[in-house]
Amino acid sequence: MAIPNRGVMSNTEWRSPVGRFIGIIYFVVLVIAAIFVLFPFLFSFTAGFKTSLEVYKPGFHLLPEQWNWKNYVDAWQRFKMVRMFINTAIAAGGGVLVQIVVSAMAAYSLARLRPMGKNVIRAIILITMAVPGIAYLVPRYIIMTNLPVIHISLVNSFWGLWIPYACSSFMILVLTNAFEQIPKAYFEIAQVDGASDVRMFFMIALPLTGSLILVLGLLAFIGLWGDFLWPYLILRDSELQTVSVRLYTLTRTFPINLYLAGSFIAMLPPTIAAFFLSQKIKGGLTI
Secondary structure (H helix, E strand, O other), X not given: OOOOOOOOOOHHHXXXXXXXXXXXXXXXXXXXXHHHHHHHHHHHHHHOOOOHHHHOOOOOOOOOOOOOOHHHHXXXXXXXXXXXXXXXXXXXXXXXXXXXXXXXXXXXXXXXXXXXXXXXXXXXXXXXXXXXXHHHHHXXXXXXXXXXXXXXXXXXXXXXXXXXXXXXXXXXXXXXXXXXXXXXXXXXXXXXXXXXXXXXXXXXXXXHOHHHHHHHHHHHHHHHHOOOHHHHHHOOOOOOOOHHHHHHHOOOOOOHHHHHHXXXXXXXXXXXXXXXXXXXXXXXXXX
């Protein structure tokens, strides 16, 4: 019977005593790393069942003395989680959509249309990745409060989130490289048939990079779902605030056990999305 491929070593190495020993070490290290990664999620989940006194109780107490399932019901109702989920889905979903559209068109322009100064443009995009987001936070906020030319404010508007979210240097560079890897023969044959650049973009470039775009979109969704600082500055109205912002503003209003229960509920959508799309993620990363 064939031994399945273990990734970190070949089947021949695994059959040797030294290989098995190294494999066991790998396994132990990964288990320890998994415990450190999963512990905050597990603690937040079990803390949601505790009373506030149990949460602040000295010492290590992972499991509650009594499982108060009503805490999660209270957190769902009192935090108005449905409203917060809708707001966050609009903010993150719209941000992902505009980010994919803008990044894909910019990447296709750099990869296939070959504008003048292409290398300079790519270098500038790469340089922007080295600039921390906090450095241009104030100028970006000033622009959103008073848009040039039209002089309107996008504070308390999802457009104030979507417009800054639309530009992603990382996504542009990754998609540029992906479009450049598509064989030129595909585009040449399409040109012979009379296809325009726009049609080749939709009929060739996008379908062949669909898995990669799905992965980039999922990673962007997870990042935007948990974004805090920019939504905190733009969305002042409590009826528009996202999960991360609203939970923060309610920290001192509700007991700590309900806050932890609400935080765990807020983590579920991106976690479930990543779980069900794990195979697509693997394929996209391979591409």
